Amino acid sequence: MNVLEIRDLHVSAGGKQILKGLTLTIKxxxxxxxxxxxxxxxxxxxxxxxxxxxxxxxxxxxxxxxxSILAMPPDERAKLGLFLAFQNPVEIPxxxxxxxxxxxxxxxxxxxxxxxxxxxxxxxxKQLNLGSAFIERPLNAGLSGGEKKRxxxxxxxxxxxxxxxxxxxxxxxDIDSLKIVSDAVNSMRSPLFSALIITxxxxxxxxxxxxxxxxxxxGKIAMTGNANLPQELEKKGYRWLKEAA
Amino acid sequence: xxxxxxAINDGYAEKYGFHDAETSVxxxxxxxxxxxxxxxSAEKNEPRWMxxxxxxxxxxxxxxPLPGWGGDLSGIDFENITYYIxxxxxxxxxxxxxxxxxxxxxxxxxxxxxxxxxxxxVGAQYESETxxxxxxxxxxxxxxxxxxxxxxxxxxxxxxxxxxxxxxxxNDNKFAALNTALWSGGSFIYIPPGVKxxxxxxxxxxxxxxxxxxxxxxxxxxxxxxxxxxxxGCTAPVYSTDSLHAAVVExxxxxxxxxxxxxxxxxxxxxxxxxTKRAVAYENAVVEWIDxxxxxxxxxxxxxVILKGENxxxxxxxxxYAGKGQHQDAGxxxxxxxxxxxxxxxxxxxxxxxxxxxxxxxxxxxxxxTGIRSTVRCDALLxxxxxxxxxYPTIESDEKLVNIGHEATVGxxxxxxxxxxMSRGMKESEAMAMIVLGFISEFTKELPMEYAVELxxxxxxxxxxxxx
Numbered sequence: 001m002n003v004l005e006i007r008d009l010h011v012s013a014g015g016k017q018i019l020k021g022l023t024l025t026i027k028x029x030x031x032x033x034x035x036x037x038x039x040x041x042x043x044x045x046x047x048x049x050x051x052x053x054x055x056x057x058x059x060x061x062x063x064x065x066x067x068s069i070l071a072m073p074p075d076e077r078a079k080l081g082l083f084l085a086f087q088n089p090v091e092i093p094x095x096x097x098x099x100x101x102x103x104x105x106x107x108x109x110x111x112x113x114x115x116x117x118x119x120x121x122x123x124x125x126k127q128l129n130l131g132s133a134f135i136e137r138p139l140n141a142g143l144s145g146g147e148k149k150r151x152x153x154x155x156x157x158x159x160x161x162x163x164x165x166x167x168x169x170x171x172x173x174d175i176d177s178l179k180i181v182s183d184a185v186n187s188m189r190s191p192l193f194s195a196l197i198i199t200x201x202x203x204x205x206x207x208x209x210x211x212x213x214x215x216x217x218x219g220k221i222a223m224t225g226n227a228n229l230p231q232e233l234e235k236k237g238y239r240w241l242k243e244a245a
Numbered sequence: 246x247x248x249x250x251x252a253i254n255d256g257y258a259e260k261y262g263f264h265d266a267e268t269s270v271x272x273x274x275x276x277x278x279x280x281x282x283x284x285x286s287a288e289k290n291e292p293r294w295m296x297x298x299x300x301x302x303x304x305x306x307x308x309x310p311l312p313g314w315g316g317d318l319s320g321i322d323f324e325n326i327t328y329y330i331x332x333x334x335x336x337x338x339x340x341x342x343x344x345x346x347x348x349x350x351x352x353x354x355x356x357x358x359x360x361x362x363x364x365x366x367v368g369a370q371y372e373s374e375t376x377x378x379x380x381x382x383x384x385x386x387x388x389x390x391x392x393x394x395x396x397x398x399x400x401x402x403x404x405x406x407x408x409x410x411x412x413x414x415x416n417d418n419k420f421a422a423l424n425t426a427l428w429s430g431g432s433f434i435y436i437p438p439g440v441k442x443x444x445x446x447x448x449x450x451x452x453x454x455x456x457x458x459x460x461x462x463x464x465x466x467x468x469x470x471x472x473x474x475x476x477x478g479c480t481a482p483v484y485s486t487d488s489l490h491a492a493v494v495e496x497x498x499x500x501x502x503x504x505x506x507x508x509x510x511x512x513x514x515x516x517x518x519x520x521t522k523r524a525v526a527y528e529n530a531v532v533e534w535i536d537x538x539x540x541x542x543x544x545x546x547x548x549x550v551i552l553k554g555e556n557x558x559x560x561x562x563x564x565x566y567a568g569k570g571q572h573q574d575a576g577x578x579x580x581x582x583x584x585x586x587x588x589x590x591x592x593x594x595x596x597x598x599x600x601x602x603x604x605x606x607x608x609x610x611x612x613x614x615t616g617i618r619s620t621v622r623c624d625a626l627l628x629x630x631x632x633x634x635x636x637y638p639t640i641e642s643d644e645k646l647v648n649i650g651h652e653a654t655v656g657x658x659x660x661x662x663x664x665x666x667m668s669r670g671m672k673e674s675e676a677m678a679m680i681v682l683g684f685i686s687e688f689t690k691e692l693p694m695e696y697a698v699e700l701x702x703x704x705x706x707x708x709x710x711x712x713x
Binding site for chain 2: 052
């Protein structure tokens with residue numbers, strides 16, 4: 001079954017065309033990776049999937065479980081089971097991370113008890129090698145780059161979406177953190193979980209072993225391969241693909 | 246009520262905006278005159294000296310012009326206001342003795358419940374008079390005095406005579422003069438030396454009738470090394486015509502004492518709220534004004550502290566929220582009259598739907614006062630492009646060796662913040678409420694838990710009305 005289907009997607013922002021006919025299908029249980037040079041439109045794609053109001057879809061469609069989601073506000077998409085781990089999670093001063101997480105938990109599991117939440121949360125904190133004081137911090141405000149990324153993964157694990165888009169979650173992580181985050185994402189792998197991993201680096205893909213790797217060039221998928229593609233790219237660079245195109 | 250007024254605050258109307266049938270045992274005719282002042286004083290059987298103060302204040306009121314700054318006061322029709330309404334015959338000390346209808350009102354507002362749960366004493370004022378007053382017995386035994394100010398005038402005339410109008414002179418400003426001429430009700434607190442009251446004392450002020458003026462007068466004296474927290478809350482029904490609330494609060498913090506005064510003002514958006522609050526702090530005393538302005542049509546209020554003794558400290562923490570048709574002109578004033586005194590003013594404002602907030606502040610340092618430290622920070626959050634926020638800070642220092650810092654920020658609620666929270670499954674209104682609550686959390690965390698919860702609910706209600 002197709003969880004996410006992106007058909008001939010054209011997107012512009014601020015009068016500039018960014019995506020120019022992107023087509024991509026993710027089936028249930030699959031993990032896909034998306035690579036590509038800076039400015040090729042990777043983050044734009046993640047924002048459009050999640051429903052950021054700043055982008056205009058001029059052509060094409062995005063389907064989740066077979067239904068177009070383009071007219072839906074971001075919260076409805078989230079309720080369908082879509083999750084975006086942000087590249088740069090925005091700071092929301094004064095909002096306690098714990099309170100925020102509890103709100104997410106209650107939205108996802110309206111009948112979930114506070115005791116279940118506490119148990120689940122502490123297991124996840126342990127899994128991510130975070131102390132229990134972590135949830136007393138404000139939501140993203142004052143967190144280091146690595147802490148922000150782990151806070152994103154914490155939300156991912158807590159809400160267990162059907163499809164996760166990870167936008168450069170590996171950028172800025174040290175090797176140990178990268179391992180922890182990768183293990184966490186791997187722990188979610190199941191026939192009912194799909195993911196789109198946006199990254200610049202092969203290292204996270206070595207941990208996650210994606211089923212498919214796509215290269216985005218100038219707003220379109222220029223090549224699709226298997227888990228060996230990133231190594232080839234690391235050797236030859238994107239120029240090789242551009243020249244081949 | 247016009248349709249626009251209904252839209253101002255849907256949640257408010259349901260929760261606080263109800264009103265009872267008007268009943269009273271005595272009220273003055275509409276309009277303002279010296280005769281009204283005399284009637285009020287006579288009704289209260291007051292000593293002659295108080296009537297003299299009232300009459301002097303009334304003349305000062307007539308002489309003083311309306312302030313030409315702040316908010317628009319031209320809508321106040323002084324002739325269409327009832328200045329004194331006595332709802333019942335006397336102040337009761339058991340809720341069972343309070344007339345059923347009034348008791349129901351305070352039940353709905355949660356006052357008796359809060360009293361049972363966590364308060365050390367409660368006063369409940371309805372229109373012009375206090376209908377209920379009670380202090381926990383153990384506090385009374387320690388010599389704590391908590392009365393309505395009218396009763397205090399009879400029972401503690403010594404203290405009232407000594408301190409009344411000593412911090413806010415009767416001719417201080419037009420509305421303080423009006424209050425002094427017409428005052429009725431309010432809280433009187435005296436904490437004896439060394440007594441630390443660890444549960445809050447609370448007063449709740451309710452306006453019920455239309456076109457009414459409420460002029461409570463609060464006087465708090467905290468003796469040497471004593472401490473107390475006092476909380477006041479206020480609400481009124483939603484009417485299409487305006488009411489006037491002009492209170493005066495005087496607070497005397499004697500050496501080494503600590504007093505925290507918490508206000509959650511949630512008047513309906515047809516109330517002019519023009520309040521003078523001022524404290525004097527002697528050596529090593531600490532005065533904290535925690536001031537939350539949620540409601541009213543126009544609020545002009547600048548809690549002030551006069552730091553009279555060395556090492557005294559003032560802390561003024563306020564939030565203002567202005568929705569459609571509302572103007573919150575608020576801030577703080579500190580006068581440093583002694584060496585090594587410290588002050589801090591933090592002001593947070595949120596404007597929405599064309600609402601307007603202004604911060605107006607004054608830091609004054611007298612000559613010779615060295616070792617002063619003062620910081621002022623005001624942060625404004627605008628929820629849309631129709632709303633407005635202004636800052637009017639003033640610093641007057643006659644002393645060169647001072648350390649005064651001032652910071653101001655104005656921010657808009659970011660699309661990226663909203664998007665982030667909505668991408669986690671929150672509705673737009675929920676996301677907005679979360680951002681606003683985060684913004685004012687510095688304030689909320691200073692409130693007793695029950696009030697923090699209530700304030701959070703209020704903000705959530707407000708945000709629900711704003712998205713559609």
